[in-house]
Amino acid sequence: MIKIENLNFSYSKQRILFKDISMQLSNGHIYGLLGKNGAGKSTLLKNLAGLVYAQSGKIDVFGFDPAKRQPAMLQQICFIPEEFHLPAIKIDSYVKANAAFYPHFDHQYFADLLKEFDIPVGQKLIDMSYGQKKKVIIAFGLATNAKLVIMDEPTNGLDIPSKAQFRKIMASALTEDKCIIISTHQVRDLDNLIDTVIMLDENKIALKATVEEVTEKLCFKRVKELDETVIYAEPSLAGYNAVMANYHQEDSKLDMELLFNAVLTEKNKLKPIFN
Amino acid sequence: MNNTFNLHRFTLLLKRQWLEFGKIFLITLLVATGVIVAFYGLTLLPLEELGYVSRRLGFREPLFFIFGFLFISIIASSYFAHLGQKSKAIIDLLIPASTFEKFLAGFFFTSILSVLAFILIFIITDWAFIAYIKSYFKTGNVKELADVEMFFNKNDINSFAPLYLAPFTVTSVFLLGSAYFNRFHYIKTAICVMLFSGAWTYIVMNSVEAILSNKTPINRYSHGKDTMEWVLFAIIALFTLVVFSITYVRLKEKEV
Numbered sequence: 001m002i003k004i005e006n007l008n009f010s011y012s013k014q015r016i017l018f019k020d021i022s023m024q025l026s027n028g029h030i031y032g033l034l035g036k037n038g039a040g041k042s043t044l045l046k047n048l049a050g051l052v053y054a055q056s057g058k059i060d061v062f063g064f065d066p067a068k069r070q071p072a073m074l075q076q077i078c079f080i081p082e083e084f085h086l087p088a089i090k091i092d093s094y095v096k097a098n099a100a101f102y103p104h105f106d107h108q109y110f111a112d113l114l115k116e117f118d119i120p121v122g123q124k125l126i127d128m129s130y131g132q133k134k135k136v137i138i139a140f141g142l143a144t145n146a147k148l149v150i151m152d153e154p155t156n157g158l159d160i161p162s163k164a165q166f167r168k169i170m171a172s173a174l175t176e177d178k179c180i181i182i183s184t185h186q187v188r189d190l191d192n193l194i195d196t197v198i199m200l201d202e203n204k205i206a207l208k209a210t211v212e213e214v215t216e217k218l219c220f221k222r223v224k225e226l227d228e229t230v231i232y233a234e235p236s237l238a239g240y241n242a243v244m245a246n247y248h249q250e251d252s253k254l255d256m257e258l259l260f261n262a263v264l265t266e267k268n269k270l271k272p273i274f275n
Numbered sequence: 276m277n278n279t280f281n282l283h284r285f286t287l288l289l290k291r292q293w294l295e296f297g298k299i300f301l302i303t304l305l306v307a308t309g310v311i312v313a314f315y316g317l318t319l320l321p322l323e324e325l326g327y328v329s330r331r332l333g334f335r336e337p338l339f340f341i342f343g344f345l346f347i348s349i350i351a352s353s354y355f356a357h358l359g360q361k362s363k364a365i366i367d368l369l370i371p372a373s374t375f376e377k378f379l380a381g382f383f384f385t386s387i388l389s390v391l392a393f394i395l396i397f398i399i400t401d402w403a404f405i406a407y408i409k410s411y412f413k414t415g416n417v418k419e420l421a422d423v424e425m426f427f428n429k430n431d432i433n434s435f436a437p438l439y440l441a442p443f444t445v446t447s448v449f450l451l452g453s454a455y456f457n458r459f460h461y462i463k464t465a466i467c468v469m470l471f472s473g474a475w476t477y478i479v480m481n482s483v484e485a486i487l488s489n490k491t492p493i494n495r496y497s498h499g500k501d502t503m504e505w506v507l508f509a510i511i512a513l514f515t516l517v518v519f520s521i522t523y524v525r526l527k528e529k530e531v
Contacts, residue, residue: 051368051531069527070278074371083362087295097291101284101371 007057032194033183041183078141088126102144110143187256219246232262351385351449359457447518
């Protein structure tokens, strides 16, 4: 369980990122963290991992204060950063040097993931492409069997087949004791993967709802004309792709991009629906 | 689980750090060996007359102290330098080892290993050259040629106790610089050292002038370990400990 209470964070007095943010994240879920550029997605993830320090507020990660960076907590965190550097060694040496720090590291699972990602095992990490390195680091992170998996833009640099592989692997990696948080601005990459959406906007959490809750309260469909029930719409070839209040309990598929834009532009209309 | 220090975890950390830092360390050591060999070679070779060679060996003191300072300060200045780069820092800060263990690994590589390695390459190079010179001048009085043992006896560290602390003080300052600055660690640390030493010298000189002017010196010819030597030792030791402590705190508070 992860608890954030009244988190205030800013890089400078002029650049306030979070104002009194509070939320709880539970195990057994894949959270999709969305937000515009500069909304603070990466910073929120860094706060959870103890890589930056908040001005005030409290963060509790499995009973630990992340700011203390205690080994017992770090063993439970797998952080896949957007930018990373891997040493000029082979995968075997990398695993030898790092895996021993994680008591639940699963070597067989790591080998299976590398196979699934089609990574040449004998190659030096420095000679690999960015996408291949990313796959290695994702495979390593998942093989640590850490309880909290944090991924910052994990699909950046992955080719189209790899993105599908990634979704498949992540879906199978979720267990009851794991909490997975994926931050991205490529919302389509998270289709059918996440079960809860968290959106950051204007220093606050603009939306935190399960996919089920969203599709229960909102309906995503194509309409020919706009009426007062439409909360947000985008023109398409055959009319409009619209987000509407789901008064008639209609089944619809969550369109993440549409929801994202709706939250950003029509937050006043959506607020009463989700409160 | 002990979240401050665990010997097994510390050993794992040393092995892990060696993979990345070991390369920088070995390359620097190789360059240092090359420079020392070049100094000996260019100064002493081709061998002419034994007395001339013996006189020219005077270059060893500046080489040992100046180049030794450069070597250990460069090593120390590069140890935490990667923490200034986001791409490297995140993975390193999140390795499940305590900040104390990470700091201790830094101390081991910079203050212990680098100092020992430099002394070792200096001794080996000197020994090799002196042995070669002795074998070349078989007929001359090679006893007058100061070997490395005589070099260390001549520059006996026991004659001034604070010298024992010098390598730790140097590495502590440059290790702090590597953790404190995000870029241009060596230059920035060197500038800070210059400014600090300048200010310190100015304060000490003026204080001494103010306190001791028009006073009569006593115990002028004491050759034993006088109190001032130990006071200086204590001040330098305290300074070194404070700098190491700041480095630890800085490492603990490092943000990415």
